[in-house]
Amino acid sequence: MKKIGGLLLVSICAGAITLGAYKLLFEKPNYAIVSSNDSQPLFSTNYTPTSALGAGINEVDFTNAAERTVNSVVHVKNLTLNTRRNSVFDFFYGSGGTVTPQVGTGSGVIISQDGYIVTNNHVIANATQLQVTLNNNKTFEAELVGTDPNSDIALIKIDTDDKLPYLAFGDSDNTKIGEWVLAVGNPFNLTSTVTAGIVSAKARSLDTRSNQSFIQTDAAVNPGNSGGALVNTNGDLIGINTAISSQTGSYVGYSFAVPSNIAKKVVNDIMEYGNVHKAFMGITPAPVNTRDAIKRGINDIDGVYIEDIEEESGAEEAGLQLGDIIKKIDQIEIHKYPDLSGYLGTKRPNDTINVTIERNEELLTLPVILRERQQLIVPAMGMEVKNLTKEDQKRFRTKKGVKITGVPELYRGYGLEGKVIVQVDDKEINNISDADTAFGSISRYGKTIITMLNEKGERERLIFQ
Structure with a gap:
């Protein structure tokens, strides 16, 4: 019995010594310091609360932009009659063949109270019948007003006695990389669907021959979203969703939109002239990412290197020269050719632009009158x-x-x-x-x-x- 009591006493003493040593040597005190001032006390603590989602994200509110947008985005259905020719004589004489109906779907954005709708050209291409369904499930027959396959923009119209909710074009030039955006459309034949992302890049080109200029985002865009709206958190229309980069045909992290300034110019031309008037500067840029460009040391130039100038063009009349490097047009900085082509896509023939060039390590600004292209x-x-x-x-x-x-x-x-x-x-x-x-x-x-x-x-x- 005495033996057991002795062991218990030793254990208690050892525990007390261990706890005391921990308190003295390892544990850091957490003090609450109260000032002597009778006003609000000041507390200092080791623990700082943080957002599990990351700083600032909780301050972004998408609800107002979503509410303004969903009722202005429509579902577009087109009926196409495809004729399959059975022999070579059908091609030359237009006879025979098998007609097969095909239905395609996409999205569109209402841009006026009286029913004008902007969408993608590939959504309505070759359609024999167009149908538009609003977010309230009302359906209307639509007519084609005009198209521009180059920018992949088309304008259609529905007739209704009601004033429709619509989105006004914003200024896509003011869009910033990293800015929050919403993509609104009708993927997989669903009604208006909202996804969020950020602007990943601007003036992105998908085809080296056309040098089209897109806004790239990581907002989810899937089949059926084409022609839908890309808006910022204020609900401003800054782009028309048009493409995804995917080997499967579905969203994998990259989506692209036609900038609103280009879409607006195309729509205004169609409504005013019936077709699109393209402005031409008259320069040919040096190709990049080629063996010749690397050998000549112009592959890494920040700007557009002028390789050739067309005769009787605005560039020639303004005094631009071979070897000049275009650095800025008006207030838009030019880093690569899609920056230049994208801005020119918002202009018309006879518009004047101020072109800042680098020549012999000096910056010059020259006014250039844009012309209508002849080739x-x-x-x-x-x-x-x-x-x-x-x-x-x-x-x-x-x-x-x-x-x-x-x-x-x-x-x-x-x-x-x-x-x-x-x-x-x-x-x-x-x-x-x-x-x-x-x-x-x-x-x-x-x-x-x-x-x-x-x-x-x-x-x-x-x-x-």
Whole structure:
């Protein structure tokens, strides 16, 4: 018994010594210091509360922007009749074939109380019937007002006696990388759906030939979102969602929108003129990421290096020179060519822009009057065409069409150069604007019939797939 009592006493003493040593040597005191002032006491503590979601994110409110947007975004359904030709005679004479109806869906944004709606060209391309469903489930037949395949923007209209909720175009030039945005659309045939993300990049180009300028975001965009709204937290329309970068066809982290300033200019041109008037500066940029660019030391230049200047263009008249580096246009900084092409996409012929260039390590600012372009490289096939001169019209015995002046290597065996294109599929070609639209509408999955004139005035037809 004495033995057990002795062991218990030793254990208690050892525990007391251990606890005392811990308190003395290891534990840090947490004091509450109270000032002698009779006003509010001051507390100092080791524990600082933090947000589990990260600093500042709880201050962002998406609800007002979402409420303003969802009722202005519509569901667009198009019916397309696809004709499958059964023989080569069907292509030349338009007879026979099997007609198959196909339904496509997308989104659109109401931009006026009287029913004008902006959407993507690829949402309504080749449609024989258009149908629009509002967020309140009311459905209307829509008519096509005009399109611009190059920017992938289309304008449609519905007729209703009610005043519709709408979104006004914001200023996409003021959009900042890292800014919160909402993507609103109708993915997978659902009603208006809101997703959030940030602006990942600006002036992003997906096609080196077209140098289109997109806003890139990480807001989730899926099939059916095309033509929907990209808005900031104030509810301002800063873009029209148009594409995703994905090998599966579904969202994987990158989505792209046409900047609102470009979409607004396209819509205004369609409403005022019936087509899009494109402004042309008259410079050719040096290609980047090539062996020649690296050898010449211009691959890493911050700005646009002028490789060539077109005769009688605004750039030539303003005194721009080969080797000049464009650093800024008006108040827009230029780091790469999509910065330049994106800003020019908001301008019209005869507009004046102030171009800041670097020449011999000095900065100069020159006013440039933009002109209407006389030649361009058409989408899809990449051929260079130009408007007909009076001499061309006399030689080919036509006042309509465009002359082929350059052919990519892929098509050089067809004898195209020097001939005049007068029709693409069923679209008549009067000038390079018509050619731009017609080639921009070509489907990569179908066949294209190009009707041309040779110097004898004879018609030739070529079928490309």
